[in-house]
Amino acid sequence: MFSFIICIIAIGCLILSALKSREKTMLSLQISWKTFKNVLPFILTIIIVIGFLLTFVPGPVITNIIGKKAGFLGVIIAAIFGSILLVPHFIAAPLGGSLLRQGASITSIAAFITTLVMVGIVTAPMESKFMGKKFTLWRNLLSFGFALLIALIMGSVLK
Amino acid sequence: MKKILRQYGLLIILSVLTMALYPFLPDRASNISRISVQYLIEVLSILPPVCILLGLLDTWVPRKIVEKTLGKGSGVKGAGIAILAGTAAAGPLYVAFPIAVSLLNKGAGVFNVVIFLCSWSAIKIPMLMFESRFLGLSFAGLRVALTIPSAIATGFIMDRILHPGAK
Numbered sequence: 591m592f593s594f595i596i597c598i599i600a601i602g603c604l605i606l607s608a609l610k611s612r613e614k615t616m617l618s619l620q621i622s623w624k625t626f627k628n629v630l631p632f633i634l635t636i637i638i639v640i641g642f643l644l645t646f647v648p649g650p651v652i653t654n655i656i657g658k659k660a661g662f663l664g665v666i667i668a669a670i671f672g673s674i675l676l677v678p679h680f681i682a683a684p685l686g687g688s689l690l691r692q693g694a695s696i697t698s699i700a701a702f703i704t705t706l707v708m709v710g711i712v713t714a715p716m717e718s719k720f721m722g723k724k725f726t727l728w729r730n731l732l733s734f735g736f737a738l739l740i741a742l743i744m745g746s747v748l749k
Numbered sequence: 750m751k752k753i754l755r756q757y758g759l760l761i762i763l764s765v766l767t768m769a770l771y772p773f774l775p776d777r778a779s780n781i782s783r784i785s786v787q788y789l790i791e792v793l794s795i796l797p798p799v800c801i802l803l804g805l806l807d808t809w810v811p812r813k814i815v816e817k818t819l820g821k822g823s824g825v826k827g828a829g830i831a832i833l834a835g836t837a838a839a840g841p842l843y844v845a846f847p848i849a850v851s852l853l854n855k856g857a858g859v860f861n862v863v864i865f866l867c868s869w870s871a872i873k874i875p876m877l878m879f880e881s882r883f884l885g886l887s888f889a890g891l892r893v894a895l896t897i898p899s900a901i902a903t904g905f906i907m908d909r910i911l912h913p914g915a916k
Contacts, residue, residue: 622804
């Protein structure tokens, strides 16, 4: 149902766009296709990794590492993984969803997602080349702190 | 060929492994297939419209105007435009760095540029639809609601750190 609504929105916007400018619509479809082509291999891979994960890693193991029982340490572990890994959001969302199903806590998954999008250790050299060392250091440090804060709030609001 | 192998290598290995598991652990192997197919259907039903929306937003929000307005605008208006600009664009964060540099060169403040980078990385409307599908609407919604003030706070703090002395 949710996907259906989004399909309708996308098609509606596409028609509107085509009515206004055929060139721009073609250009945006090219961008869409490029994005799709780039993320598809990652997504197909993560889908089967999720299959393995949910089949072979027992729920209690996940609960112990990033579940409620793991407490704040689990949240930190999730945040560190999120800061280091460089995976598109397209992959993080299904992965996070499957981990939630296996007993991970909302705080941990929120910490993982927020640090993933806001903190980039792998991209830091590139960021500092463009923005400078001081900028990069502070942006990532502050983002890490705020990401943890966001995760803690989300964990206490969403039960 | 090499590129295809690098992109799909792990996928091929894991698929073959699943096939190989069937004779030995039929339950586990069919479980893997069942979960993967279920996720595949979910992903394929939402990925194409999300990509279409990403493309449309990227072309229809004119980057030139954004750069011009962000360069001058400050305060609430600047922050608002910075958030919108970051939200609309497609592409990973490292695509945004060169744009951020050009914004700084055009006279945009650190405050705006930080907010632009934060919203570029954390808030994308089509991505949020995708996120809602797998983590729930309240998860995605709350994450955005909390990210916006954090981005503004980060921008404010960094503005003070990088420009000591300026009011």
